[in-house]
Amino acid sequence: xxxxxxxxxxxxxxxxxxxxxxxxxxxxxxxxxxxxxxxxxxxxxxxxxxxxxxxxxxxxxxxxxxxxxxxxxxxxxxxxxxxxxxxxxxxxxxxxxxxxxxxxxxxxxxxxxxxxxxxxxxxxxxxxxxxxxxxxxxxxxxxxxxxxxxxxxxxxxxxxxxxxxxxxxxxxxxxxxxxxxxxxxxxxxxxxxxxxxxxxxxxxxxxxxxxxxxxxxxxxxxxxxxxxxxxxxxxxxxxxxxxxxxxxxxxxxxxx
Amino acid sequence: xxxxxxxxxxxxxxxxxxxxxxxxxxxxxxxxxxxxxxxxxxxxxxxxxxxxxxxxxxxxxxxxxxxxxxxxxxxxxxxxxxxxxxxxxxxxxxxxxxxxxxxxxxxxxxxxxxxxxxxxxxxxxxxxxxxxxxxxxxxxxxxxxxxxxxxxxxxxxxxxxxxxxxxxxxxxxxxxxxxxxxxxxxxxxxxxxxxxxxxxxxxxxxxxxxxxxxxxxxxxxxxxxxxxxxxxxxxxxxxxxxxxxxxxxxxxxxxxxxxxxxxxxxxxxxxxxxxxxxxxxxxxxxxxxxxxxxxxxxxxxxxxxxxxxxxxxxxx
Numbered sequence: 001x002x003x004x005x006x007x008x009x010x011x012x013x014x015x016x017x018x019x020x021x022x023x024x025x026x027x028x029x030x031x032x033x034x035x036x037x038x039x040x041x042x043x044x045x046x047x048x049x050x051x052x053x054x055x056x057x058x059x060x061x062x063x064x065x066x067x068x069x070x071x072x073x074x075x076x077x078x079x080x081x082x083x084x085x086x087x088x089x090x091x092x093x094x095x096x097x098x099x100x101x102x103x104x105x106x107x108x109x110x111x112x113x114x115x116x117x118x119x120x121x122x123x124x125x126x127x128x129x130x131x132x133x134x135x136x137x138x139x140x141x142x143x144x145x146x147x148x149x150x151x152x153x154x155x156x157x158x159x160x161x162x163x164x165x166x167x168x169x170x171x172x173x174x175x176x177x178x179x180x181x182x183x184x185x186x187x188x189x190x191x192x193x194x195x196x197x198x199x200x201x202x203x204x205x206x207x208x209x210x211x212x213x214x215x216x217x218x219x220x221x222x223x224x225x226x227x228x229x230x231x232x233x234x235x236x237x238x239x240x241x242x243x244x245x246x247x248x249x250x251x252x253x254x255x256x
Numbered sequence: 257x258x259x260x261x262x263x264x265x266x267x268x269x270x271x272x273x274x275x276x277x278x279x280x281x282x283x284x285x286x287x288x289x290x291x292x293x294x295x296x297x298x299x300x301x302x303x304x305x306x307x308x309x310x311x312x313x314x315x316x317x318x319x320x321x322x323x324x325x326x327x328x329x330x331x332x333x334x335x336x337x338x339x340x341x342x343x344x345x346x347x348x349x350x351x352x353x354x355x356x357x358x359x360x361x362x363x364x365x366x367x368x369x370x371x372x373x374x375x376x377x378x379x380x381x382x383x384x385x386x387x388x389x390x391x392x393x394x395x396x397x398x399x400x401x402x403x404x405x406x407x408x409x410x411x412x413x414x415x416x417x418x419x420x421x422x423x424x425x426x427x428x429x430x431x432x433x434x435x436x437x438x439x440x441x442x443x444x445x446x447x448x449x450x451x452x453x454x455x456x457x458x459x460x461x462x463x464x465x466x467x468x469x470x471x472x473x474x475x476x477x478x479x480x481x482x483x484x485x486x487x488x489x490x491x492x493x494x495x496x497x498x499x500x501x502x503x504x505x506x507x508x509x510x511x512x513x514x515x516x517x518x519x520x521x522x523x524x525x526x527x528x529x530x531x532x533x534x535x536x537x538x539x540x541x542x543x544x545x546x547x548x549x550x551x552x553x554x555x556x557x558x559x560x561x562x563x564x565x566x567x568x569x570x571x572x
Binding site for chain 1: 490
């Protein structure tokens with residue numbers, strides 16, 4: 001059974017701007033999917049529809065068998081508990097310590113009051129340190145997040161999402177602001193999480209070569225519509241040009 | 257003197273004429289050369305271009321000079337006109353400055369008699385400062401609560417957010433002195449009037465500032481926390497409070513400084529605090545004591561500014 005299913009999903013912003021038009025696809029448990037497409041084509045909207053940061057205008061989205069398009073507040077919280085999210089700009093609380101930011105991943109599982117007061121159990125704290133250790137950030141645990149480098153911040157973001165014990169991790173341009181070596185570290189961690197923990201990963205990527213190397217499935221999207229859905233091996237050069245609506249020689253991937 | 261000036265003008269005109277003739281000479285020369293050496297046509301047009309460019313450039317400078325002269329003359333005419341209309345004597349105005357300074361030295365320097373008032377002045381000053389601090393802290397607490405309802409970050413009810421913004425705008429746009437005058441009718445001349453007048457103005461301003469601060473500083477981390485399934489109360493205490501607190505504290509410190517100054521003025525109206533002390537000494541023509549009041553206010557405000565700068569350094 002697919003963990004996620006989109007059925008003819010459309011999203012219109014402000015009654016005029018069409019972001020998605022009749023998008024349908026399904027993702028099985030444990031898949032590693034990259035979504036590629038030009039800026040403004042609707043990649044971020046797809047991810048944000050899954051954890052209800054954005055509400056789809058039409059169609060239905062099924063997560064783990066439940067239709068989440070009609071979900072109420074309680075059900076939305078349930079969905080969000082099970083989906084981690086990683087952002088391009090890390091979206092950490094910069095003035096708090098690394099360990100506090102990692103523990104924020106538990107907020108969805110806690111009662112409102114204990115979460116607001118920042119009271120965590122010993123078990124949760126131990127888990128947080130174990131995850132930081134695994135991501136190579138054990139020494140940074142008590143540092144403030146604004147003292148970290150970009151790659152380290154993104155690893156804190158990953159730690160926060162693993163802390164949720166999620167079924168699915170959504171990555172919105174996870175390496176768009178990182179240098180090549182930090183990018184590799186982040187992508188390796190993500191694919192390791194996918195393989196060892198069996199967590200489904202859906203990534204928005206601008207780097208076509210990275211998408212081709214790491215993912216087993218690629219979804220190409222152009223102005224709110226899916227134009228390619230399949231393994232990286234069958235994604236031809238002309239198809240890439242169709243996704244980015246460009247002609248031969250206009251893409252960075254064309255440079256040999 | 258006038259003769260000299262006209263002489264200078266004549267000289268200038270003559271010299272500019274000479275320049276002009278020189279210019280025509282140069283252009284004639286270049287024309288001649290272009291006729292004789294037709295083979296190096298391209299080079300010559302290049303030369304012509306450069307000379308034309310130089311001419312353009314000089315004309316730009318001439319234009320700028322002309323604008324300056326016109327602006328200066330305009331200001332001079334305005335000054336002369338307004339001086340004539342208001343019967344203002346320029347020379348008398350400037351020569352009276354030393355007299356003013358002498359008067360200030362004679363009357364506004366605190367004398368022995370005024371130092372006797374110092375204890376009462378200081379107690380009034382303490383009262384005013386404490387009221388200003390109390391007002392700012394109370395208003396800041398209310399403002400923070402209301403700004404949480406008014407900001408986009410918490411995704412509170414949009415209608416409520418709108419109402420909060422309108423209320424804040426209303427309180428902000430009525431000046432504190434007007435608040436004081438209005439409240440005088442209901443509370444009479446006492447500390448409470450000043451308290452509420454300052455409270456309303458501070459509340460309006462801080463609510464607006466807090467809404468903007470929260471939207472600017474916290475929206476990204478709050479988005480991430482919402483995505484983990486955190487409730488609104490959790491995002492407020494774990495996300496908004498830690499990320500926006502330094503700038504909020506900084507604004508509160510700034511408002512305390514401003515409110516000490518403003519409360520002096522409001523004190524004149526409500527007959528309380530240091531403002532009233534100043535008013536009484538001034539009306540009794542006890543200028544030495546009045547200036548002691550002013551000096552004490554200035555010292556207090558500077559001291560508070562220094563302290564708050566230190567606090568800012570620590571929390572940032």
